[in-house]
Amino acid sequence: MTADYGMCVRWLLRKCVFFFLASVQFIQSRDVTMVIGEVGGAVTLPCTSDLSPIYLYVQRPDPVEFINGYHQTKVLPSPDPKYANRTHVDPKQGTMKLWSIWPSDEGLYECHIRYPTKDNREIIQLNVTANYSIPNVTVACDSSSCLVTCSSDNGYPRRDVEWSPNPPLNQSHWRAVNSSGRRDPVSTLFSVFSSISVSCSSGPWLNLSCAVGGALSQEHTVCMPQAGSPDILVVCVISAVSAVLLCFLVLVFISKKRKAKPARGNQGKDDITCDSGDRQYCLLEMGPAG
Secondary structure, three states, X not given: OHHXXXXXXXXXXXXXXXXXXXXXXXXXHHOEEEEEEEOOOEEEEEOOOOOOOOEEEEEEEOOEEXXXXXXXXXXOOOOOHHHOOOEEEEOOOOEEEEEOOOHHHOEEEEEEEEOOOOEEEEEEEEEEEEOOOOOEEEEEEOOOEEEEEEEEEEEEOOOOEEEEEEOOOOHHHEEEEEEEEEEOOOOOOEEEEEEEEEEHHHOOOEEEEEEEOXXXXXXXXXXXXXXXXXHHHHHHHHHHHHHHHHHHHHHHHHHXXXXXXXXXXXXXXXXXXXOXXXXXXXXXXXXXXX
């Protein structure tokens, strides 16, 4: 009875271990490895860390497209024309290298590997990126507002334009006028642009920049004071008053200087002549006669 009980326990343990290992393999097969590649560049898809498989091949699952592979004894079919001369499988490393990446390469890849004692499948998600160009910013202003446009080209995936006002603006001081994007039919890359209208009532000299993805534009100054605005008029009035006051002071100084010259030059008595009507004044100025 005891022996039967021991055998039953061992059998149950073996079954538990088997189901555990099977479930672990199932979970691993459902794991997705994330890989990021850049348009025009190259990327390596890691299929397995085990060595010496009997065969290894990579395919796209939906729709099924054979890309490339390796087999110890058989010749595998030719790759899909889209991947011809763009891939290389290294069975020793268990990897496949893909170069000249396009946005169309983005998606799921399946690695099917056979070993002498087991089969395995790895799922890889390839995400493709392309850096957007440095955004171009244009500014057009009138007396009350500025229309600011930001545009950037040749990026992937689609990104939105992000605005950065300095100092920060309340939402009531600006509004989106237009925002759009287009995809080039050949390169399949995106171009995006956005236009906003900024109210200048919040104050002059606002600095504004925009960003698309990781590309950042230079700061541009908007809402500069326009000719004829109250700030300019105040400056002009103050400048005009200052100029008039300065001219007045100069004239006063010149007038006093001219009056002082005859007084210094008439210190000798012989040079003084008086009319009969100004006799008393002349006597006071000349002093008593000798």
